[in-house]
Amino acid sequence: MTVDLPALFGSGPEAHPDGWRTARPADGDLHAWGRDTAGRWIALVRYTLRRDDGPGMTVTHWVPSSMVEPR
Numbered sequence: 001m002t003v004d005l006p007a008l009f010g011s012g013p014e015a016h017p018d019g020w021r022t023a024r025p026a027d028g029d030l031h032a033w034g035r036d037t038a039g040r041w042i043a044l045v046r047y048t049l050r051r052d053d054g055p056g057m058t059v060t061h062w063v064p065s066s067m068v069e070p071r
Contacts, residue, residue: 001030003047004067021050030068031060041065 002025009022028047036042042062050056 001028001043001045002026002069002071003028003045003063004069005049008063008067018051018053021052025069026050027071028068033065034062043068 004025005022006024011023014021014023026047026049028045030043030045032044034042034044041064043065044060044062045068046058046060048056048058
């Protein structure tokens with residue numbers, strides 16, 4: 001699946017060259033579906049957040065279902 005990082009973090013110019021890359025979607029894995037207290041679907045996802053200077057960091061967290069798409 002793909003995580004829509006620009007929608008999740010907000011989009012804007014890449015002004016900090018050493019920052020985490022959130023301007024493009026990231027490939028990831030879907031681990032579970034759940035519902036929040038309002039009844040909306042949320043997805044437990046794992047993906048790698050990258051920077052230019054290294055291998056990145058794998059993160060796992062819940063995101064709104066609108067932030068994920070099948071590959």
